[in-house]
Amino acid sequence: SAVISQKPSRDICQRGTSLTIQCQVDSQVTMMFWYRQQPGQSLTLIATANQGSEATYESGFVIDKFPISRPNLTFSTLTVSNMSPEDSSIYLCSVDDGTVINYGYTFGSGTRLTVV
């Protein structure tokens, strides 16, 4: 299955600033997903990113707040814009490398974001 490198692993940011999270995959994948895990909560899908097209956002998430780039089949970024303390969460990227039946969806190790 694919191996994902996610950066940064953690950060502490000032409110009003923006943070860009990177997700690098060791193989070409069609679909990449970005999730948010708020403290003590489950994972909620933010958006699905396909190469060469606009990301598809889930209800409650908007492009202005969470712009996503997907320049090629191995890389994606998620930006958390104009941050507030409510954005403090773990952000995880995930991929479907076409082997869901064998390996399930693979997740990055996450970015733990604290907004102060």
Add this chain to the structure above:
Amino acid sequence: AQSVTQLGSHVSVSEGALVLLRCNYSSSVPPYLFWYVQYPNQGLQLLLKYTSAATLVKGINGFEAEFKKSETSFHLTKPSAHMSDAAEYFCAVNTGAQKLVFGQGTRLTINP
């Protein structure tokens, strides 16, 4: 719409005891079902999955789960708990839309 319900946000068992984590799903089509584990300060690791083959699925670390269509359930079990099993466990469903819907999670605590 698909959904997942995990009964019990927190389960506590003694070391060596049976572990049972409950998951019920809602889906209008045959689902793929997954159990993931999250250790503190780490990402998610796949424990096991059901993809319409055998209904009893064996995973890593001695865990297994049984898909019961009549009960719309996919409960996770392990015969004998180890201290290292303490973690957060997530059940998730996928119905071909190529994204996962997660349950609320169950925190498993192991008592010595």
